Amino acid sequence: MAAYPENFDMIEREAERVAKELDLPPCPRILARFNEEFHSPQPDLRRLAALIGTDVGLSATILKTVNSPFYGLVRKATGVEQALSILGLRACANVIGGLLLRRVFPAGSGPAMERFWDNSMRIAKLSAQIASRFKGIDRDAAHTYVLFRDCGMLVMLRKFPQYTDIMDQSEMISGAQLTRIEDGRFKFNHARVASALARSWSLSESLCGAIFNHHEFALMAKRTIGDEAADRKLVAFGLLAEQIAALHGNRGLCPDWTEGERFVLDTLDIDPDEIVRLTEDLRANAD
Numbered sequence: 001m002a003a004y005p006e007n008f009d010m011i012e013r014e015a016e017r018v019a020k021e022l023d024l025p026p027c028p029r030i031l032a033r034f035n036e037e038f039h040s041p042q043p044d045l046r047r048l049a050a051l052i053g054t055d056v057g058l059s060a061t062i063l064k065t066v067n068s069p070f071y072g073l074v075r076k077a078t079g080v081e082q083a084l085s086i087l088g089l090r091a092c093a094n095v096i097g098g099l100l101l102r103r104v105f106p107a108g109s110g111p112a113m114e115r116f117w118d119n120s121m122r123i124a125k126l127s128a129q130i131a132s133r134f135k136g137i138d139r140d141a142a143h144t145y146v147l148f149r150d151c152g153m154l155v156m157l158r159k160f161p162q163y164t165d166i167m168d169q170s171e172m173i174s175g176a177q178l179t180r181i182e183d184g185r186f187k188f189n190h191a192r193v194a195s196a197l198a199r200s201w202s203l204s205e206s207l208c209g210a211i212f213n214h215h216e217f218a219l220m221a222k223r224t225i226g227d228e229a230a231d232r233k234l235v236a237f238g239l240l241a242e243q244i245a246a247l248h249g250n251r252g253l254c255p256d257w258t259e260g261e262r263f264v265l266d267t268l269d270i271d272p273d274e275i276v277r278l279t280e281d282l283r284a285n286a287d
Contacts, residue, residue, distance in 0.1 A: 175215030
């Protein structure tokens, strides 16, 4: 798989081409309006809160997120505007993007979709729980990355009915094998498609780059500065969360762990014993 394009124009052309050929779902209107205000010279919290307030589900999720134990508020946020000021606009955009993604590809639309979301949500939940233990990992960005990184599978499932056979294999073969099969049969792979969708929904550069390269461990290992370092940490953290989810469910090693273990250990400065202890801590807290 090719490296993520560095030139902005190339990135835009790639996203446009994938969107056209695979009929990517457009950015939901409420997220588009949020991003427009977010990127304005002086974002207006009151206006953003009013926008989110038009959607009861989004409002509830934003309040639930900011009032979770992770933020440790002495007094719970009671309104969306207050929640926005605590969360920050980028974190809020990530929360909105993840929720709307699940709406666009609802679990109830088929067994393959349901299995996908069961697995993704399990890993995303664990990633949110362990993100605070790693320096340089943003909890909300990590959660959004885990939800979006494989969403290209959902696009391909909707475009190619026979893709169900590929999804059935995805939990048993490595990502590198999977993308080769996808490229051979469909001329697209899920990482490339997911990155195009993330780009069209205005996710950050670091998230889009990490999504595009989330099976490219050798390439990611070379990234050491700026946004490239952020890409690298997200990819490593995502694989760690996936492996912890496998251990948590007594399933042994996830398909990418053999190839990516050294990359994860080096990038996150962790050793195998710490991973076992972290898994046991999560299991104990869940009981």
